[in-house]
Amino acid sequence: MDLSKFFKNALLVMLACLVLSACATKKVQNQMQGDVYTGTDTVEYLASGVPDRVFFATNESVLTTASRDTLRKQAEWLRKNSKINVVLEGHADERGTREYNLALGERRANAAKDYLMTYGISGNRISVISYGKERPVDSGSNPLAWSKNRRSVTVKAN
Amino acid sequence: MIKKIKLSIILLILATVHSKALIEVDITRGNLDPLPVAVSPLSMDKNTNENLSKELKIDNVGHKISEVVENNLKNSGLFNPLNKDAFLQKPDIAHLKPRFEDWSLIKAQALITGKVTFRDEKLRVEFRLWDVLAGKEMMALAFTTVPSNWRRVGHIITDKVYERLTGEKGYFDTRIIYVAEEGPKTKRIKKLAIMDQDGSNTKYLTLGNELVLTPRFNPANQMVTYLSYFRNLPRVYLLDIETGIQDVVGDFPGMTFAPRFSPDGKKIIMSFAMDGNSDIYTMDLENRIVDRITNHPSIDTSPSYSPDGKFICFNSDRSGYQQIYVMRRDGTNVKRISFGKGLYGTPVWSPRGDLIAFTKLHKGKFYIGVMRTDGTGERLLTENFYQEAPSWSPNGRVLIFYRETKTDSDGKGFSAKLWSIDLTGYNERMVKTESDASDPSWSSLLSN
Incomplete structure (x- = not known):
């Protein structure tokens, strides 16, 4: 009885360890899907539950499901706070030529702008600026850092 | 805000020698064998050096100009400027009439000599390019400019030498x-x-x-x-x-x-x-x-x-x-x-x-x-x-x-x-x- 209880506890501890370690590895993997950043390390919040940024795949400006979800939250927040205007700052990673990256950052910020507009936010409230590869949030030269830098960030303008 | 860099460089052609150049540098292929060239310090008399040193706060500008030329030639990858320590002939004498045996002894194929003077607030620099093996002068030029332009004089000399030896315009006075x-x-x-x-x-x-x-x-x-x-x-x-x-x-x-x-x-x-x-x-x-x-x-x-x-x-x-x-x-x-x-x-x-x-x-x-x-x-x-x-x-x-x-x-x-x-x-x-x-x-x- 005692012995079986001991084994049972040991088993539980082992299981717990397995689950924890699985969680640990899962967390690292879960920061990227394909090469799109899905973590929250760099994310700030415009309001509770309203993330300020969306992430993109290399050379892409297509909004992912998660990005659209974030932007719908931003649209809802903007509807509630109708006096707030925003600037969408588009960025690229360092693995491209400077001039193309400026255009790419502009395209990314506009993809976010278009989505906010389809959710009823007036284009007059949104301005756009591209920083290309000039303002990385993570200065590392590795795929995870680059994924954090391929972003469009919504910033309060007033 | 930005200092005027305008200059008036007056270019005088002392003598144009149209003898067929024996030295030629081919720039269309990778040059693994850069041309050995001796850049003699530009000669100055004692008086000139004193006056110019006062004006520019730099001693021996003639030597400094030759270093500008050397550095340009070396960086081009086409030339190999030889160590001045090995030079046997004095700058002023070399500029008048090089003893070509001395220069070929140290394996120089081309020689650059010159002379600096300072008169009426103007820097006057003349230089000559010599073909050591043929024992001939290839080019002789003189410039007059304000003393503060002395580095540009070095760049222009390099452009002239580069053009004479490669047949193409230089890129040094840029x-x-x-x-x-x-x-x-x-x-x-x-x-x-x-x-x-x-x-x-x-x-x-x-x-x-x-x-x-x-x-x-x-x-x-x-x-x-x-x-x-x-x-x-x-x-x-x-x-x-x-x-x-x-x-x-x-x-x-x-x-x-x-x-x-x-x-x-x-x-x-x-x-x-x-x-x-x-x-x-x-x-x-x-x-x-x-x-x-x-x-x-x-x-x-x-x-x-x-x-x-x-x-x-x-x-x-x-x-x-x-x-x-x-x-x-x-x-x-x-x-x-x-x-x-x-x-x-x-x-x-x-x-x-x-x-x-x-x-x-x-x-x-x-x-x-x-x-x-x-x-x-x-x-x-x-x-x-x-x-x-x-x-x-x-x-x-x-x-x-x-x-x-x-x-x-x-x-x-x-x-x-x-x-x-x-x-x-x-x-x-x-x-x-x-x-x-x-x-x-x-x-x-x-x-x-």
């Missing part, structure tokens, strides 16, 4: 405009900077209060166009580096970027981004008329004119990825010319007209390369972790570009530096700058 960088990668401070081609005389043209990118020289004068984030509105600007006056180019309701001058210097060609789409526009600097050159839902950027002004090469992702295209100056007849594996960007037309230099990204590596204007004959000159944005020397023989190093996960180890490489793929070297640097642009020859 300047480089670039972006000086400092601070952490996430908050980089950038300033426009200008320096002589050899890295001397660095001057900063902006203070670093706003982000500045991609300065480019006007091939016809000392104007510069660049991108500034002044008041958080990224726009193309024009800067007169003699007066310091800055001007926004055109009145666009969005970002303008990737500017370059037309070969005659009268137009600026650039990208204008609107609603997420970038197209190519030109603006005439005299009448301010704006023309739209491309109209395509893809990104069109990095335009560069052919030297005759009839064609434009540019970067577009209309095929799905970044590639290089060529079109007529009115935007018609667009043809893709890059078909190799990988992405292609930053096409720049050679001043000679026959080649387009570019940046290529393939399998995580960046290359600087050249191809013919129809896209054939692609040749990659250098491979690295990150490098881009080549700019041609005015004679089309050398490319300058910038290179960034890999950063570790803590953000350490980052640097940005200027590098140059010969069109042959040889003579790759770092161009020294006071700080980190990027986006170099090479000026035309300032004189001659």
Whole structure:
């Protein structure tokens, strides 16, 4: 009885360890899907539950499901706070030529702008600026850092 | 704001010797056997040295000028300046009549001698180029200028020697405009900077209060166009580096970027981004008329004119990825010319007209390369972790570009530096700058 209880506890501890370690590895993997950043390390919040940024795949400006979800939250927040205007700052990673990256950052910020507009936010409230590869949030030269830098960030303008 | 660098260099041809040159330097192939050349210190009498030392606060300018020449010749990769310690003949005597046996003994094939005088506040420099093996004078010239121009005299001498020995114009009396960088990668401070081609005389043209990118020289004068984030509105600007006056180019309701001058210097060609789409526009600097050159839902950027002004090469992702295209100056007849594996960007037309230099990204590596204007004959000159944005020397023989190093996960180890490489793929070297640097642009020859 005692012995079986001991084994049972040991088993539980082992299981717990397995689950924890699985969680640990899962967390690292879960920061990227394909090469799109899905973590929250760099994310700030415009309001509770309203993330300020969306992430993109290399050379892409297509909004992912998660990005659209974030932007719908931003649209809802903007509807509630109708006096707030925003600037969408588009960025690229360092693995491209400077001039193309400026255009790419502009395209990314506009993809976010278009989505906010389809959710009823007036284009007059949104301005756009591209920083290309000039303002990385993570200065590392590795795929995870680059994924954090391929972003469009919504910033309060007033 | 910016010191006037205007100069009056009076060029006197002392004697033109049209004897067939025996020494010739072939610059069309990689030169693994640079020509041994002796650059004798330019001779000065005691009085001249005293007066010039007082004027310039530099001792023995004649020696210093010869060092400028030596350094230029060495950096070209085509010449091997010999150690002055081995010189047997005194500078003043060598300049009058070299004892060729002495110079051939130390294996010099060419000899440069000269003489400096100082009269009526003017610096007068004469120099001679000698063919040591033939025992003949190849060239003799004299310049008169203000003493503060003494380094330029060294550059002009190098241009003359280079031209005489290679048959092509030099690129030494030129300047480089670039972006000086400092601070952490996430908050980089950038300033426009200008320096002589050899890295001397660095001057900063902006203070670093706003982000500045991609300065480019006007091939016809000392104007510069660049991108500034002044008041958080990224726009193309024009800067007169003699007066310091800055001007926004055109009145666009969005970002303008990737500017370059037309070969005659009268137009600026650039990208204008609107609603997420970038197209190519030109603006005439005299009448301010704006023309739209491309109209395509893809990104069109990095335009560069052919030297005759009839064609434009540019970067577009209309095929799905970044590639290089060529079109007529009115935007018609667009043809893709890059078909190799990988992405292609930053096409720049050679001043000679026959080649387009570019940046290529393939399998995580960046290359600087050249191809013919129809896209054939692609040749990659250098491979690295990150490098881009080549700019041609005015004679089309050398490319300058910038290179960034890999950063570790803590953000350490980052640097940005200027590098140059010969069109042959040889003579790759770092161009020294006071700080980190990027986006170099090479000026035309300032004189001659």
